[in-house]
Each structure stands twice: as C-alpha cells, then as structure tokens.
Amino acid sequence: MNSNKAAIRLPAFYVGVYEAVDDPSLDSVISWSTSNRSFIIWNPEEFHRRILSTSLQLLSPDYSTFFSQLNFYVSLLYLQD
Numbered sequence: 001m002n003s004n005k006a007a008i009r010l011p012a013f014y015v016g017v018y019e020a021v022d023d024p025s026l027d028s029v030i031s032w033s034t035s036n037r038s039f040i041i042w043n044p045e046e047f048h049r050r051i052l053s054t055s056l057q058l059l060s061p062d063y064s065t066f067f068s069q070l071n072f073y074v075s076l077l078y079l080q081d
Contacts, residue, residue, distance in 0.1 A: 013069050016057030026050070 021039040060066035
C-alpha cells in the first residue's frame with residue numbers, strides 16, 4: 001500500500017448498506033443484483049425488521065429515511081465523477 005495516500009474513510013451509511021447487501025445470510029432479504037452493480041430488497045418486511053430497525057450504521061428506522069439517505073449518497077457519487 002502506498003503510504004503517501006491518505007486512508008479513505010467511508011460514511012457509516014455506506015458501510016452499513018454494503019455489509020447488509022454483502023452478508024450471505026441476508027440473501028433472501030437483500031442481495032446484489034446479477035451485475036453486482038446494484039442491490040435488490042427481496043423482502044421489505046424482513047429488511048425493516050432485521051436491518052433497518054437494528055443497524056446503528058444505517059441510522060434509518062424507516063424506509064423514507066433510508067431511501068432519502070440512499071439518494072443523498074448516490075447523488076454525491078455523481079457529483080464527484
């Protein structure tokens with residue numbers, strides 16, 4: 001690793017979403033699409049119960065807050081390109 005480069009610290013929301021989507025035990029609830037460039041929420045009720053209501057990293061107790069945060073961070077990615 002190049003020591004001249006600063007470590008990138010990702011927002012907790014990014015980390016929380018990635019960990020949930022990448023967790024094989026949650027594949028029936030949320031998983032990567034076939035292209036691995038997006039994710040699919042297969043079971044919204046379980047997503048809310050098992051992920052939104054328990055994840056401190058997502059800071060999203062409900063769908064509207066989760067999707068607002070998701071839209072915010074996705075728009076930041078487009079602004080950085």
